[in-house]
Amino acid sequence: MKRIFITGASSGIGAALAQYYAGQGAALGLVARRQPVLEQLLASLPHPERHRLYALDVNDHAALAAAAADFIAAGNGVDVVIASAGISQGTLTEYAEDQQVFDRVFATNVLAMVATFSPFIATMKRQAQAGQRDLRLVGVGSVAGIRGLPGAGAYSGSKAAVISYCESLRVELRSSGIKVVTIVPGYIDTPMTQVNAYKMPFLMPASRFAAKTGAAVARGSSYQVIPWQMGVVAKLLRILPNWLYDLLFSKAPHKARITD
Numbered sequence: 001m002k003r004i005f006i007t008g009a010s011s012g013i014g015a016a017l018a019q020y021y022a023g024q025g026a027a028l029g030l031v032a033r034r035q036p037v038l039e040q041l042l043a044s045l046p047h048p049e050r051h052r053l054y055a056l057d058v059n060d061h062a063a064l065a066a067a068a069a070d071f072i073a074a075g076n077g078v079d080v081v082i083a084s085a086g087i088s089q090g091t092l093t094e095y096a097e098d099q100q101v102f103d104r105v106f107a108t109n110v111l112a113m114v115a116t117f118s119p120f121i122a123t124m125k126r127q128a129q130a131g132q133r134d135l136r137l138v139g140v141g142s143v144a145g146i147r148g149l150p151g152a153g154a155y156s157g158s159k160a161a162v163i164s165y166c167e168s169l170r171v172e173l174r175s176s177g178i179k180v181v182t183i184v185p186g187y188i189d190t191p192m193t194q195v196n197a198y199k200m201p202f203l204m205p206a207s208r209f210a211a212k213t214g215a216a217v218a219r220g221s222s223y224q225v226i227p228w229q230m231g232v233v234a235k236l237l238r239i240l241p242n243w244l245y246d247l248l249f250s251k252a253p254h255k256a257r258i259t260d
Helices: 012-023 035-044 061-075 096-129 153-172 206-219 228-239 242-249
Strands: 003-007 027-032 052-055 080-083 135-140 178-185 223-226
Touching (some): 003 012, 003 061, 012 035, 012 206, 027 035, 027 061, 052 061, 080 096, 096 153, 223 228
Parallel strands (some): 003 027, 027 052
């Protein structure tokens, strides 16, 4: 039975991953801030007795470490850790009040990912040394981290940081027996994207995204854009010269700021 720890589990991508892995027979550790929503999720999962709930804010690193220790002790180890907690908000650097939004987005999307992985690594290394395979740390980025999007400096910057951080971690752990998987979602149909007032190409249902993510994690893929069409878009964005990228995206629609 796989032992899988998931942050951001109460909605969106995290909830879809919880549904997918519970359907695969895994024992889950589910982290989110809202206890009632976690309990509703638990009631919808097969074998709810297998799963453990941790109602906490991922920015409380001590609480995350305590949850990790409890999950490891309960399952005598861990197989997969998925850091999917994330927030998105439109930002404009010219407004001083948006500084707090930048701080919150980077704290939740980047620093909390470090705090999620950190307490598991020593245990996973011991498991690898004992011969266990298929150990995974999974970071959820975004195609928004490939190039900076206007009006999304906090979100694009944080997801670019996630992609680079996971790459650094992957190289660090290369000889440890632990594989680091970077998942890069395009537009997935979740509460985060449902508020967008603009066209979202290749929009994918969250359940389908979860199944494709599960397959990528099982393969130990180092970097996977989902859906694949957005992978093509991401490659094209990478090679666009700055002058052309700026011309094409300078008038792109902005995500709403918190004051809008």
